[in-house]
Amino acid sequence: MLTIHELRAAVDGREILKGLDLEVGPGEIHAIMGPNGSGKSTLSYVLSGRDGYEVTGGQVLFDGEDLLAMAPEERAQRGIFLAFQYPVELPGVNNTSFLKASLNAIRAGRGEPPLDAVSFMRLMRDRLKVLHLDDTLLKRDVNAGFSGGEKKRNEIFQMALLEPRLAILDETDSGLDIDALRVVADGVNALRCQTRSMIIVTHYQRLLDYIKPDHVHVLANGRIIRSGGKELALELEAKGYGWITGEEAAA
Numbered sequence: 001m002l003t004i005h006e007l008r009a010a011v012d013g014r015e016i017l018k019g020l021d022l023e024v025g026p027g028e029i030h031a032i033m034g035p036n037g038s039g040k041s042t043l044s045y046v047l048s049g050r051d052g053y054e055v056t057g058g059q060v061l062f063d064g065e066d067l068l069a070m071a072p073e074e075r076a077q078r079g080i081f082l083a084f085q086y087p088v089e090l091p092g093v094n095n096t097s098f099l100k101a102s103l104n105a106i107r108a109g110r111g112e113p114p115l116d117a118v119s120f121m122r123l124m125r126d127r128l129k130v131l132h133l134d135d136t137l138l139k140r141d142v143n144a145g146f147s148g149g150e151k152k153r154n155e156i157f158q159m160a161l162l163e164p165r166l167a168i169l170d171e172t173d174s175g176l177d178i179d180a181l182r183v184v185a186d187g188v189n190a191l192r193c194q195t196r197s198m199i200i201v202t203h204y205q206r207l208l209d210y211i212k213p214d215h216v217h218v219l220a221n222g223r224i225i226r227s228g229g230k231e232l233a234l235e236l237e238a239k240g241y242g243w244i245t246g247e248e249a250a251a
């Protein structure tokens, strides 16, 4: 589904991704871990097409097509969803209206008609039920004054509504207490299916106690330097990143 080959990217003229390779198949969950500043968020932004992240080399194929040639809107329409590490607050923009506009923009890009109000409300109620959430966040402005946990819940709800094919969660667990962590993990698990792939970026092992990844990768200094199964995350927790980055430096 997603093939990243020798990806290089720069921010402000400084190279951050330095030849990154990653392959994600349909329905797979990949965890990406790594030290702070290693390029995890940069990778997420490059895949979603954010301004200011300049691709300087390599390729990314999504369903066999050149993802990097697509505008950010087209990537969203094709089913790429990014949950931000720091969700943006939009005071004055009602959350429900925002979600409806987002969904209908994606539908329009696919040549589908907008959902009418009744169908949209039905879909919202259905997704709230799947995630065991109530509708209090929907009546408020987008993320405005939301706690860290509420912002993350809202990101997961957006994901449930937009039904992405590839969801990228960038440190969705940072700053969450254990209850909020469970909400995120339960949401991810509820949305897990054979056609939806996920890249879960996390600094800590603990999220992976609740979300069982198929593959775990270590991103350091702009490259994937180690890949393994769930056990790699436990090893990282026990030993830190130094042993891998040290071996890498020695090699």
Ligand code: ADP
Binding pocket: 011, 012, 016, 034, 035, 036, 037, 038, 039, 040, 041, 042, 043, 052
């Ligand atoms: P991670 O998410 O792994 O902590 P990032 O991708 O956020 O790492 O950052 C990787 C490096 O790129 C860091 O050194 C960071 O300072 C730099 N960087 C990221 N975004 C920007 C930006 N918008 N402007 C300048 N430097 C940036």
Ligand code: MG
Binding pocket: 036, 037, 041
């Ligand atoms: Mg960071």
Ligand code: MG
Binding pocket: 040, 041, 042, 085, 170, 171
């Ligand atoms: Mg980051």
